[in-house]
Amino acid sequence: MTERIEPNRAEPGEEVAEERPSETAELIRQFSDFVLALWRSSGRSTFILLTVGIVTVILATNAMQVALNAWNKPFYDAIEQKNIRSFITYLMVFGGIAGVLLALNVAQTWLDQMIKLQSRKWLTRDLIEQWLAPRRLVMIRNSGEIGVNPDQRVHEDARHLAELSAGLGIGLFQSSLLLASFIGVLWVLSSGIALTFNGTSIVIPGYMVWCALIYAATGSWLSWQVGRPLIGIGIERYAREADLRFAMVQVSENANGIALNAGEADEKNRLGEELERVLGVMRQLVGAIARLTWVTAGYGWVGIVAPIVIAAPGYFGGQLTFGQLMMVVGAFNQVQGSLRWFVDNFSAIADWRATLSRVMTFREALTSLEVRGRSGEHIAYANDGDHLALDNVRITWTDSGAELEPRTVDVRPGDRLQIIDGTGRGRGAFFSALAGLWPFGSGKISLPAGARTMFLPERPYMPDGTLRAAITYPASPSDFTDEQLNAALARVDLTRLASSLDRRSRWSRELSYDDEARLTFARLLLLKPDWIFTEQSIDTLDERQRRIFSSILDDELKQAALVTVAGRGSTSDFYNRTADLVALPAAETDKGDPE
DSSP states (O other), rough: OOOOOOOOOOOTTTTOOOOOOOHHHHHHHHHHHHHHHTTTSSTTTHHHHHHHHHHHHHHHHHHHHHHHHHHHHHHHHHHTTOOHHHHHHHHHHHHHHHHHHHHHHHHHHHHHHHHHHHHHHHHHHHHHHHTTTTTTTHHTTTTTTGGSSSIIIIIIIIHHHHHHHHHHHHHHHHHHHHHHHHHHHHHHHTTOOOOTTTTEEEEEHHHHHHHHHHHHHHHHHHHHHHHHHHEEEEEEEEHHHHHHHHHHHHHHHTHHHHHHTTTTHHHHHHHHHHHHHHHHHHHHHHHHHHHHHHHHHHHHHHHHHHHHHHHHHHHHTTTTHHHHHHHHHHHHHHHHHHHHHHHHHHHHHHHHHHHHHHHHHHHHHHHHTTTOOOOSSSSSSOOOOSEEEEEEEEEEEEEEEEEEESSSSEEETTOOEEEEEEESSSSHHHHHTTTOOOOEEEEEEEETOOOOOEOOOOSOOOOSSSSSHHTTTSSSGSOOOHHHHHHHHHTTTGGGGGGGOOEEEEEHSSSSSHHHHHHHHHHHHHOSSEEEEESSSSGGGHHHHHHHHHHHEEEEEEEEEEEEEEESSSSSOOEEEEEEEOOOOOOGBOOOOOO
């Protein structure tokens, strides 16, 4: 039961000609929107606490790693000098440092997982809130490619984005902190290294730092050049995966129809085609990852000996002891390890970028439905008067349209109006227009302020959960007593379901179409709407359904008005008024799509 409000003014599938922003600007904008969505969530205080916690742990870990690097010099000097006492002493020191690092690693892992969990929770709830805003389910479905498989974006893509964002963000912060800590250490340690050429010694300030920067920059540049196609491939991959998943869900939900029509072979071919599309993208992905691995793996192998080779002139020249050499190597590895974060994580970054694009593009489409629109007329909606008024209502869609005849129709409480669609195409669009879901056209639709309305589409909707909640949907089950529910079930000849009120099930699969239709009539009895809109004539109901429905309108809901939009007129005297939908001339139509 809903109260009518002004509908959204978006046009499905609309494309606005505008200058396309750069890839970097688009990334910054989408990432800013992502962070802002998390920041505005109800769990902001928890997120702040978790962030402070992990920053504190990373700072402590960083301090202990600096201490561990300083430990290298006396330990390896003790080995070089064969000093057993110092060797044992520094082994014990190592045990203390390692114990603290182990505890910090466990704490960081726990905080990391909690941030991923909470980020997914907040992001998914935000997307669900945007997706299930009034009328957006239908509007986004009619918005072209962006409205395909929204469940995949809300469920799987949101989870993947939350996990990647947390993992990459924590890794980047930790690498940046290590870089800031060790680059100074490496600068000081390499200040005494002299390079000798033809008997001439040259001292380059920060020699090892510059080598680490050049080494990491080269690897990052090569990774970007080789791995950049992964971003586009990733976006395509998730789209094709979603298509395959949706096709499989369709097969599962329509198992009876497929089996009864011996359509297994056709469905197998259709799923095979969807699978081949996925595999085609995956082949591209495999090739791109293999090419990137040449860079990342090669970079890693060279990195094993690179610091020793670079620092060798200082050791062989006598400026560094063995312990100092190992300390320099340790600091170099920390610096270039921090700098090579981009190289090591490029594949994950490309995956994150693709997922961010899918999720945030979807979210932007949802939030912009109210402001997108086209130049041209729209149906006006109002909440005034004491009756339903349809004034010069026209609906338009792609290359066609329809208008109501007579031009002005007033529906009073207790009226039963049938609107007969003479176009063969306008029934669904006009029914949606009455609900405020299809505002494309002209004219005005008015309902009394605070009117209780109920829309009955051609296929009844039974949400999963308890039967109690399904019958009272969308009202709260707590608003009704067991006596009221049992009386409504008895009224529609479904007393056998009274014992199942608190049983959870997928009712749309368990119940027959006849049961679903009669449960909808029970819902009418409980919600008691003033205005009832149906998408099928009473003639399409079977004899028992007609008897129950007409008796409810003659008795419990005799003051309620009924408006039916049907493909053909009723042969009974159930309706007391009739109006027609007639086709508009082609020159008077606008673009849209009623499907």
